[in-house]
Amino acid sequence: MNTTKKILVVVERSENSIKPFVFEAIHAARLLANSLGGTVHVLCFGLETSMVSCFVGWGADHVRILQNPLFGSITLEQALESIEPQINAEKPYAVFFSATTRGKELSASLSARLNTSLATDCVAIEIGETGEILVQRPVYAGKALSNLILKGTGPHILSLRQNIFRGSGPDFSREGKIESIDIKIPEDRLVLKIQDVVREAGSQLDVTEARxxxxxxxxxxxxxxxxxxxxxxxxxxxxxxxxxxxxxxxxxxxxxxxxxxxxxxxxxxxxxxxxxxxxxxxxxxxxxxxxxxxxxxxxxxxxxxxxxxxxxxxxxxxxxxxxxxxxxxxxxx
Ligand SMILES: Cc1cc2nc3c(=O)[nH]c(=O)nc-3n(C[C@H](O)[C@H](O)[C@H](O)COP(=O)(O)OP(=O)(O)OC[C@H]3O[C@@H](n4cnc5c(N)ncnc54)[C@H](O)[C@@H]3O)c2cc1C
Missing domain, CATH: 3.40.50.1220 (TPP-binding domain)
Known part of the structure; x- marks a missing residue:
């Protein structure tokens, strides 16, 4: 029986750049996969292959880029409609999101759809003695830390707090597979379509990313x-x-x-x-x-x-x- 455990990292799309929290999530997934003897799979939307090759250096074994003309400005629904079939097909043990506003929204919606466990804003992740995922997350507005044991076969859905799982940098000698696939999203499943995006003028570095x-x-x-x-x-x-x-x-x-x-x-x-x-x-x-x-x-x-x-x-x-x-x-x- 193949018991290799997959950790899937869902990458949030940002305009023309990869945000540092993406590398942190891949790095955290790599550490967990190493403890489990598992593999790291990365799922991203509409990015160029050249932009994602560094994911392998950060610890990915397999990067899948989903392509659809709608991904220029992807809605929550479009993302859910794209991720859910991938999870059903790949059956990962855990799915990692970054705990950004969008990542929290997606992880919570996905766990509700899949009726599976969710741990948000995680600040520590490790494997317990009997193989289950142990998670630490702040509660009561950061006044206490709660320790969770994620039991069962998964997929366990986690969002990771930014600026925590930093790693020392990519290892460009690593090898991994990158593929790009076109996917269809049934129109009748979508109730929202983004017409236009108006950005804040002179927008500065996001406070959640700033050191x-x-x-x-x-x-x-x-x-x-x-x-x-x-x-x-x-x-x-x-x-x-x-x-x-x-x-x-x-x-x-x-x-x-x-x-x-x-x-x-x-x-x-x-x-x-x-x-x-x-x-x-x-x-x-x-x-x-x-x-x-x-x-x-x-x-x-x-x-x-x-x-x-x-x-x-x-x-x-x-x-x-x-x-x-x-x-x-x-x-x-
Ligand atoms: C449900 C709820 C949610 C809330 N959520 C938030 C939240 O997310 N974030 C948040 O910040 N607050 C939140 N608040 C409000 C919070 O309770 C405080 O009212 C707020 O944080 C106070 O803001 P402040 O420190 O800027 O102002 P103040 O409390 O008025 O403090 C101003 C400070 O500036 C000092 N000061 C004055 N002049 C100078 C000077 N020249 N040089 C140096 N120091 C000076 C004063 O000594 C004082 O300590 C929330 C409140 C509620 C009820």
Whole structure:
């Protein structure tokens, strides 16, 4: 009997580039497959073969590119209609998604369709003594970690938190198979069709992908002062984040919001400027590897999670901090 276990990674389509979280998911799948003596299969939509060849280096044994004219801007339904038959045919032991907004939506919808187990936002994955998948994921807005055992034959569906499963880089000596196949999606199964996509002007690096986030709260006092955060973020090659009232006031877009009702992030460095540190904000960023807080109030709760704290006026401190980082890092404007 062939008992080789397949780990399938579903790659989210992004415009003209492969996002780092894709490599993280393939790397995590490789580690799991190594523990199981299994293989890693990657499924992607409408990409060029030249764009996916690096997936093999990151650990894929087999890459399948599904082609359909609709994949220019793929909807949730189109993705589900394309993935489900592949899973039914391939019978993977586990299916990995990245825990992006789309990845969470897809993984949850797919597990409901297949009536199978789902673990979202996983931060650790390993194989237990008796061969089942053990998963760790944050619960209660990051205040606790829950350990799950995924029992049964699968397919177990997992979404992986970004910036966790980074790996040291691709191994270009690896060999794998890449194939591209045309697929049909029955029109009568689709209720939505994307007519047009309007992108946010000057859109910056996504906060969930950034390794450095410079975030501002109401203490920044007005939207113009966010330019100070943008300058520092630029020097540090990071993204600008914001607290919820900043977004509610219309100073920044919702895509910048960090916290319980915004994005959950886990960067290497999080610089919180004029943010009090309400529990709802901490829920989205307290797992950052290093937290620096700048606040006028020495008793602000943000200092209880900060690795480094500066008590003072962010509007005065930020220009000097930016200048010093620029000098040390030798960065350009
Ligand atoms: C259901 C629910 C969900 C929520 N979800 C979120 C969420 O996702 N994300 C989120 O952020 N919040 C969320 N909130 C709101 C949250 O409770 C807080 O109200 C919010 O985080 C506070 O934002 P803030 O820190 O920017 O403002 P404030 O709490 O007003 O803090 C401003 C801080 O700036 C400091 N300050 C003032 N001037 C300066 C200066 N010149 N230099 C330095 N420091 C200065 C002050 O000392 C103060 O600590 C949610 C609330 C609820 C009820």
């Amino acid at each position: 450095v986030i410079v975030s501002g709260g109401l203490g920044m006092q007005n939207p113009e002062n966010f330019k100070l955060l943008e300058k520092l973020a630029q020097v540090l090659h990071g993204a600008v984040g914001a607290s919820r009232p900043v977004v509610d006031n219309g100073w920044r877009s919702y895509s910048n919001q960090i916290g319980q009702t915004g994005r959950t992030v886990q960067p290497d460095l999080y610089i919180a400027c004029g943010i009090s540190g309400a529990v709802q904000h901490l829920a989205g960023m307290s797992a950052a590897k290093c937290i620096v807080a700048i606040n006028k109030d020495a008793n602000a709760p943000i200092f209880s999670v900060a690795d480094y704290g500066i008590v003072g006026d962010a509007l005065e401190i930020l220009p000097s901090l930016t200048e010093e980082f620029r000098r040390v890092l030798g960065s350009l404007d």
